[in-house]
Every structure is written in C-alpha cells, then in structure tokens.
Amino acid sequence: MAQTGRPEATDTSGHPAVAIVGPGAIGTTVAAALHQAGRTPKLCGRTPRASLELRDDRGRVLVPGPVHTDPAQAAGTVDLVFLAVKSTQVRASAPWLAALCRPDTVVCVLQNGVEQEAAVAPFVPGCPVLPAVVWFPAEAQPDGTVRLRGEARLTLPDAPASRTVREALSGTRCSIELAADFLSVAWRKLLQNAVAGLMVLSGRRAGMFGRADISRLSLAYLRECLAVARAEGAVLSDEVPREILESFHGYPADLGTSILADREADRPLEWDVRNGVVSRRGRAHRVPTPISDVVAPLLAAASEGPG
Structure with a gap:
C-alpha cells in the first residue's frame, strides 16, 4: 500500500x-x-x-x-x-x-x-x-x-x-x-446537506426556500431525517430542523451547493452519502422515511440516468 x-x-x-x-x-x-x-x-x-x-x-x-x-x-x-x-x-x-x-x-x-x-x-x-x-x-x-x-x-x-x-x-x-460528540455534529450537517438536495430536483438555488410550499416540504423532510439521526445515536433537539431551514432563509438567493453544481455540470452526484443514507439507515432502524424514499431515487436518476 x-x-x-x-x-x-x-x-x-x-x-x-x-x-x-x-x-x-x-x-x-x-x-x-x-x-x-x-x-x-x-x-x-x-x-x-x-x-x-x-x-x-x-x-x-x-x-x-x-x-x-x-x-x-x-x-x-x-x-x-x-x-x-x-x-x-x-x-x-x-x-x-x-x-x-x-x-x-x-x-x-x-x-x-x-x-x-x-x-x-x-x-x-x-x-x-x-x-x-x-x-x-x-x-x-x-x-x-x-x-x-x-x-x-x-x-x-x-x-x-x-x-x-x-x-x-x-x-x-x-x-x-x-x-x-462528533456523531451528533456530523448528523446535524447531514440534515443540512440532505435538504440542500432539493435544489437539484428544482434546478434552483437557495432563494427557493423562501417559498412557503418549499419551506413546508423542507421542514417535513428535515424532521424525517432527524428521526433517523436520533436512531443512529445523535443527540439533536426538536428545534434543529427549523434552525436549519431558517439558515437557508438567510442565505443569499443565488447561493448554490456542491451537489447542484455537479448536476449543472452533468457530473455524478453524491446522492447516496447525502440523501440515500437516510433511507438506508431508516430501514435498518425501522424508522419510516417516505420523503427520503422519493428524493433519493430521483437524485439517483439525475446522477446516473438512463435517458
């Protein structure tokens, strides 16, 4: 080696x-x-x-x-x-x-x-x-x-x-x-990365989180991710999903994310480590992940095709 x-x-x-x-x-x-x-x-x-x-x-x-x-x-x-x-x-x-x-x-x-x-x-x-x-x-x-x-x-x-x-x-x-407690910090950041994946599906930047409908969807997704994080042993409060959403509300409207940049350049996406992991770990702990189970396949298709 x-x-x-x-x-x-x-x-x-x-x-x-x-x-x-x-x-x-x-x-x-x-x-x-x-x-x-x-x-x-x-x-x-x-x-x-x-x-x-x-x-x-x-x-x-x-x-x-x-x-x-x-x-x-x-x-x-x-x-x-x-x-x-x-x-x-x-x-x-x-x-x-x-x-x-x-x-x-x-x-x-x-x-x-x-x-x-x-x-x-x-x-x-x-x-x-x-x-x-x-x-x-x-x-x-x-x-x-x-x-x-x-x-x-x-x-x-x-x-x-x-x-x-x-x-x-x-x-x-x-x-x-x-x-x-690095595990909790890492899962908190993963929640932020997971919801940022919605930018890929809309083709928009951070300004999209200002929409009321996107805010509602994001908050529901973040709460789902939080349940999985807790099952993994992360110690995160009920307020974390709203805090993350509010941080997106405060970003410049034109701020992107690395997974969106990869999509725009037609490069493979890190969908599995950012979004797929929520579904995978949810299944392991028998935690329902209905939003993740839609988001992850769509991101996978955007990354790998065919078509």
Whole structure:
C-alpha cells in the first residue's frame, strides 16, 4: 500500500508536511489557508494547473502549484493528507493515497456524509482516518477560481489524530473545533446537506426556500431525517430542523451547493452519502422515511440516468 520513505518537508517551521488530494472548492480553501501561513501544501489532482486561486470579500489568495497529476511522482510521503475529493471519487484517489501515506499518516476526509471512515479506511490500511465536518460555503467559479462566502471552519472528533490537523492549521484562516460528540455534529450537517438536495430536483438555488410550499416540504423532510439521526445515536433537539431551514432563509438567493453544481455540470452526484443514507439507515432502524424514499431515487436518476 503506502510508501515507507521519509516525509517530504514542505516547510521548515516544524509543522506537519501536508498534501491535498482534490484541489476543488474545499481543497483550494484549505490550501490557501496553509499557503497564507507559509506552509504551502503539495497539491494533487486530476487536472494539471500552475496555481490555485481563492477569492473572498478580503481579496484573493494565489496558491502556487503545480497541481501534480501523476502519483508515481509524489516524491515521498507526508504527515497529513487532506482528502478533499467527492465521495464518488474516493476509489480513483487510491493511487494518491498509496503514494502519499505511510502507516502513521493522518488522512483527514473533507467530505459530505457520516460514513467517511468506512469509505476511506480500506484504501489506507494502518493509517488514522479522521472525518471532518466542513462548515464553509466555497464555490468553484467558471473561470477556475474558488469563491469563499464565509469564514473557513472545520469540526473534528476529539481524538488523538486531530492534533496533527490542529497543528497543521494553527494560526491560519481555517479554524478547528473539536467535538466530544462528533456523531451528533456530523448528523446535524447531514440534515443540512440532505435538504440542500432539493435544489437539484428544482434546478434552483437557495432563494427557493423562501417559498412557503418549499419551506413546508423542507421542514417535513428535515424532521424525517432527524428521526433517523436520533436512531443512529445523535443527540439533536426538536428545534434543529427549523434552525436549519431558517439558515437557508438567510442565505443569499443565488447561493448554490456542491451537489447542484455537479448536476449543472452533468457530473455524478453524491446522492447516496447525502440523501440515500437516510433511507438506508431508516430501514435498518425501522424508522419510516417516505420523503427520503422519493428524493433519493430521483437524485439517483439525475446522477446516473438512463435517458
């Protein structure tokens, strides 16, 4: 599996050596945070690029590349890999993980869903796999840049492997929170991601949640998801569905979501980890999921066809 060579030092500050696999919207945001702090990571992806660019209300950050595209030329292992590819791309990232990881490399998964460890661990035997909840809205733009519409923040489990991530990002624009009850935090974010899937089915952005009918549907869907989350062991209050809906009411009307961007670009959708999981886990716990049982097949069809 992984190489056993010495880690490649990307800076001389004593911070962990870092690689980012998947320099899309989330990966670019983390790369920019590291670069601004003088800790430019190794960039690994499918498309060669000379640099990455992040833009927000404060200006722009240009992260020097190149984006490496050949795992055979990884040039050594690292202390920390941020895996920022979509869940549909994990298997395709296996050669990068094999090239960059040694048995003690921490793999921090910046991905949607509540099943990151199970999905990634088979590709990095012996490595700590650390799920993360990503809270910042970052959107890839048509010109290849990334637009960040908020502060960058990650929530991690309160676990030993999280120390490596905290050390790597200490003093950067990307803040880290540790959660003793990470399961509840992850399911709360999944509720948010699940209801955002309705944007794909309507072809509209966040402004659609201002409609009374969509608000009613969303609230019913969120309550259904909440019942499944609780069956899984998440501790979430009755107010969480309304709080999430109110957050959508407060978003800019033109704010999209990654699954909508994938639909617009005719790419495979992360429907299963964001929406299908609710039906799957509901069946396991005998919790009825009538809305999920409609939403998930429609998203699957939008992702995979035929037709």
